[in-house]
Amino acid sequence: MLVDRFVGADGKRLLLEALRDQRMVTGDAALAEKLSEIRPIGIAVGNSIIEQGTTTNSLFLIIAGRFNIIVNGRVVAQRSAGDSVGEMSAISPTQRRSASVTASEESVVLEITEPQFSKLTSEHPGICKVIAKELARRLEQRNSLVTTTRDRLQVFIISSVEALPIARAIQNAFARDPFNVNVWTDGVFKASTYTIPALEQAVDQSDFALAIVQPDDTVTSRGEHDVPVARDNVIFELGLFIGRLGLPRTFLVEPWDVDVRLPSDFAGVTPVGYKLNKDDMANAQRVAGAMGPACNQMRDYMNSMGPR
Incomplete structure (x- = not known):
């Protein structure tokens, strides 16, 4: 055998x-x-x-x-x-x-x-980077969908469950803009599923991707203990969007006051900072206020870039 x-x-x-x-x-x-x-x-x-x-x-x-x-x-x-x-x-x-x-x-x-x-x-941790690149490579091989020019920008928001209040605040902030903003929970992944085809479809229909990273987990890295890192699925989804949309059309929305460790290949992603106390996460008004400057920054940039 x-x-x-x-x-x-x-x-x-x-x-x-x-x-x-x-x-x-x-x-x-x-x-x-x-x-x-x-x-x-x-x-x-x-x-x-x-x-x-x-x-x-x-x-x-x-x-x-x-x-x-x-x-x-x-x-x-x-x-x-x-x-x-x-x-x-x-x-x-x-x-x-x-x-x-x-x-x-x-x-x-x-x-x-x-x-x-x-x-x-x-x-x-380099394994995550390698797999993200491989999945992005496979996605590039798919030519079944042809991207067409759109009047309204298509924006997709990636986050962990814990960061959903931030994702919703960004979605609400863009409500009056010529953007169609989809958070990952908005029917992209059907009940009890989370599939690569669903991700591929979301990628192919998007002009921009926003990845919200929070210190959701901790790891031990090179002798350092309790290093804050983003949730694995957020990192992988971010890698897929970078592979399809490119760095200029992918935003990394991250807290100013916490150094969330990310793979080094993500260093070129457009960073957008915010400051929000963890205790304020349940207060929608405070979350909206904290995300206002970040949304203004992203709005100006996306309008200047336009659709793909």
Whole structure:
């Protein structure tokens, strides 16, 4: 069996070589060594590692072989050695699988569970950046939608649940502008779903994206404890929008008084600051007042840029 090549002493050497070639690993020897402790799994032709509509949330690294990506019974793409599949469900464990992943030939994978993935991203934060770039690359390959010129600017707001009051305040501030402003909760993601197709559609219909980052989580990074970071799904969505819209059309709305750690590749995103006490988050009037200057700044910029 193909999987036997990657077990035992000689097999681990081959497994390490394959892992170093993984896009997600990008040659990181320490990360490859940690992943090599996971036992490889052999997948027979016709067997699926992911089923569309299910709520599993493991991520898979393809060590050898080839898989079909199947949506509603139709093959839409293929993935092979060096690729990963199942990223979005690992990032956002509550989402349902948006596609099935079925072996088109005998294959070998590593299964990374959501807890393992969370630990790995804490110890190797560069993983988030790599996956965001890969998802953006896949999105660029989609040519099914053609962007047309619009009279009203289409603005999409990304946030964590905790930052929704800020997102709503921005949406209200633009109510009289020639903008169509959609917060991620406004029907973009249907009940109990959070899929890449829904994100892709939102990206293709937008002229600008606003990502609201808050110190929603903390991590340990290079010996520093309790480093404030944004929620993982916000970072990934931000990466997708940057890949499609570009840096000039993506805003990073962040607090002035907290240094929220972000991947270094996001340094070129247009920053917009605000100052808001955490205790005031439940007071809509205070939130609106705090976001006024930031909204004025974004309004002027977006009007000057116009639609895509």
